Amino acid sequence: MTELLTSTQMREIEQAAIGSGAVTGLELMERAGQGVVDAIFSEWPKLKDGDRAAVILCGPGNNGGDGFVIARLLDEMGWEVRAHLFGDPSKLPPDAKTNHDRWAEKHAVLSLSADDIYSGPRPDVIIDAVFGIGLTRPLPEHIALALNSKAKTVWKRATDIKTVAVDCPSGLDLDRGHVLTDFDYEDEDAHPWPKTLNMADLTVTFHAPKIGHYLGMGPALCRKLSIVDIGLEDLQAERAMLGMPPDPSRVRLVEPRFLGRPLSKRIWPKTALSKNYAMGHKYDHGHVIVFAGGVGRGGAARMAARAALRSGAGLVTVLCPPSALIENACHLDAIMLRSLAKDQLLADVVDGRATGFCLGPGMGVSDATRSRVIEVLGRRAAGSSGRDPVVVLDADALTSFEGDPDALFKHCHERTILTPHEGEFARLFQDLSGRARTDLSKVDAARQAAARAGCTILLKGPDTVIAQPDGGASLHAATYGREVPWLATAGAGDVLAGLIAGLAAPHLSSDLFVMTEIAAYLHAEAARGFGPGLIAEDLPEQLPQTLREMGC
Numbered sequence: 001m002t003e004l005l006t007s008t009q010m011r012e013i014e015q016a017a018i019g020s021g022a023v024t025g026l027e028l029m030e031r032a033g034q035g036v037v038d039a040i041f042s043e044w045p046k047l048k049d050g051d052r053a054a055v056i057l058c059g060p061g062n063n064g065g066d067g068f069v070i071a072r073l074l075d076e077m078g079w080e081v082r083a084h085l086f087g088d089p090s091k092l093p094p095d096a097k098t099n100h101d102r103w104a105e106k107h108a109v110l111s112l113s114a115d116d117i118y119s120g121p122r123p124d125v126i127i128d129a130v131f132g133i134g135l136t137r138p139l140p141e142h143i144a145l146a147l148n149s150k151a152k153t154v155w156k157r158a159t160d161i162k163t164v165a166v167d168c169p170s171g172l173d174l175d176r177g178h179v180l181t182d183f184d185y186e187d188e189d190a191h192p193w194p195k196t197l198n199m200a201d202l203t204v205t206f207h208a209p210k211i212g213h214y215l216g217m218g219p220a221l222c223r224k225l226s227i228v229d230i231g232l233e234d235l236q237a238e239r240a241m242l243g244m245p246p247d248p249s250r251v252r253l254v255e256p257r258f259l260g261r262p263l264s265k266r267i268w269p270k271t272a273l274s275k276n277y278a279m280g281h282k283y284d285h286g287h288v289i290v291f292a293g294g295v296g297r298g299g300a301a302r303m304a305a306r307a308a309l310r311s312g313a314g315l316v317t318v319l320c321p322p323s324a325l326i327e328n329a330c331h332l333d334a335i336m337l338r339s340l341a342k343d344q345l346l347a348d349v350v351d352g353r354a355t356g357f358c359l360g361p362g363m364g365v366s367d368a369t370r371s372r373v374i375e376v377l378g379r380r381a382a383g384s385s386g387r388d389p390v391v392v393l394d395a396d397a398l399t400s401f402e403g404d405p406d407a408l409f410k411h412c413h414e415r416t417i418l419t420p421h422e423g424e425f426a427r428l429f430q431d432l433s434g435r436a437r438t439d440l441s442k443v444d445a446a447r448q449a450a451a452r453a454g455c456t457i458l459l460k461g462p463d464t465v466i467a468q469p470d471g472g473a474s475l476h477a478a479t480y481g482r483e484v485p486w487l488a489t490a491g492a493g494d495v496l497a498g499l500i501a502g503l504a505a506p507h508l509s510s511d512l513f514v515m516t517e518i519a520a521y522l523h524a525e526a527a528r529g530f531g532p533g534l535i536a537e538d539l540p541e542q543l544p545q546t547l548r549e550m551g552c
């Protein structure tokens with residue numbers, strides 16, 4: 001699956017399946033438990049050999065029920081199994097109780113505390129089936145201590161003991177990717193990570209990944225994600241393939257897959273790009289205008305301009321103050337250059353054929369930047385194209401509106417995109433910032449911001465969220481095998497702004513949201529292709545190879 005579900009959506013899908021009579025809750029629990037066991041042997045085939053032992057940690061809900069299924073299945077395979085329960089067995093929900101009782105007929109059910117677990121013999125596998133999508137509040141402290149990844153070091157060769165999380169490492173909020181905690185931070189201001197961390201070697205989830213698997217701390221705690229089909233597939237298929245407008249009720253992952261299968265390179269991103277059109281004239285591919293700052297501050301804009309030209313724009317022009325003309329002329333060839341004095345009108349130097357604008361990188365935080373942004377947002381569709389020019393606002397173009405964001409939002413139109421990192425986002429949307437949004441996921445914060453600003457928002461990070469005002473949202477994840485920590489380098493965001501402008505400016509390109517998804521993907525793929533040691537200048541130069549590899 002390439003759609004990420006909320007806990008509520010997962011419950012609805014499960015309830016619809018049970019309500020239709022297609023399956024019972026008990027059958028789903030059996031498939032879930034079997035799926036976890038299969039995933040373990042697929043990940044570590046050697047565990048099939050020899051005498052093996054498991055510790056199963058079960059919680060008070062259906063996640064715990066999955067745990068008792070796993071305990072029974074491993075026991076039937078000859079494993080030495082110890083099951084621990086947190087909670088009162090008489091209060092377990094019906095299916096979990098059935099599986100608990102089946103286990104308890106023949107085996108002891110131990111209590112769940114660090115002392116009880118770690119005083120026992122060394123297992124090969126620890127199964128964390130304490131909480132899944134039903135977590136509503138921070139873990140009780142004694143459970144957090146029992147689940148602390150460091151606790152298993154009391155056993156020899158602790159790093160060889162595999163921890164497998166059922167649905168998620170317990171304590172992770174699957175809607176937000178936060179760890180709920182109400183005790184002991186190491187140092188709340190410096191790094192708001194909890195003191196005890198529950199990290200899995202493998203996380204097995206059911207039907208589809210949940211949003212929290214991909215946001216915030218999710219990937220660091222889940223480490224590796226396996227999605228198990230429990231037979232709900234036909235009931236809630238994905239609806240919106242990449243390249244098509246997003247389904248506002250879902251969040252899609254920006255990766256070339258659909259319905260669990262790889263998407264052909266002939267479809268995405270190729271068909272969304274204007275350079276598929278063999279007869280195209282350079283103006284058909286759009287003219288992007290990038291605004292540069294003053295003397296010595298033009299590098300950011302030049303990198304954005306180069307990314308715009310490499311990604312598909314037919315023409316790119318850098319506009320700079322007259323004083324910076326010589327500096328820029330020394331650096332630019334294929335990219336055109338014009339000077340624009342502070343009091344000069346844009347219309348004096350840019351004709352109506354400009355189809356894309358990129359403002360912010362290196363421009364300076366000032367009233368002059370604000371005025372230019374508003375002037376550019378006032379330029380609307382020219383001629384018969386019917387499409388407003390795309391306007392990408394990044395960095396200083398955003399910060400210039402700190403304290404008065406409505407002055408920006410009232411001018412934004414549907415071909416506008418704001419591309420903040422968390423710091424810039426907080427300046428425009430203080431109440432939705434990382435610190436403020438305890439009850440809101442990064443995805444919902446970006447959705448609300450997009451609705452407020454009336455335009456598309458790309459909120460950066462290893463978990464980059466793209467959202468539009470109708471709630472359509474996607475998540476580009478540089479995680480689970482696509483890590484590119486070396487992309488956290490000065491100027492990488494400037495390149496992304498230029499990429500979006502270059503991809504979305506052509507007349508024949510798909511809509512802004514779809515092109516922004518492609519930009520985020522290309523950006524990370526170029527960084528992956530180049531590898532460690534990357535600096536921002538390398539990104540535009542890597543693009544031809546990346547585009548070729550993506551079949552464009």
Ligand SMILES: NC(=O)C1=CN([C@@H]2O[C@H](COP(=O)(O)OP(=O)(O)OC[C@H]3O[C@@H](n4cnc5c(N)ncnc54)[C@H](O)[C@@H]3O)[C@@H](O)[C@H]2O)[C@@H](O)CC1
Pocket residue numbers: 010011013014028029032059060061062063064065066093130131132133134135136137138139140166167206230
């Ligand atoms: N929804 C589905 O489609 C399926 C769900 N299954 C399993 O069922 C799980 C969901 O089951 P539940 O909805 O029962 O939820 P959980 O088992 O995740 O937990 C719910 C229970 O924990 C309690 N609780 C929550 N936070 C607590 C805290 N901090 N301290 C103490 N108690 C706390 C709740 O009051 C409730 O009793 C999934 O994660 C999955 O493992 C599977 O059996 C397969 C199908």
Ligand SMILES: Nc1ncnc2c1ncn2[C@@H]1O[C@H](COP(=O)(O)OP(=O)(O)O)[C@@H](O)[C@H]1O
Pocket residue numbers: 395420421460461462464478483484485486487488489490491492493494495496523
């Ligand atoms: N750890 C990371 N993994 C993957 N991508 C990252 C990571 N950190 C930052 N990025 C990406 O790098 C870019 C940095 O942009 P930004 O913060 O605006 O930097 P700058 O202003 O220096 O250009 C963004 O596209 C962001 O998503």
Ligand SMILES: [K+]
Pocket residue numbers: 063128129130131132165166167168169170
């Ligand atoms: K769990």
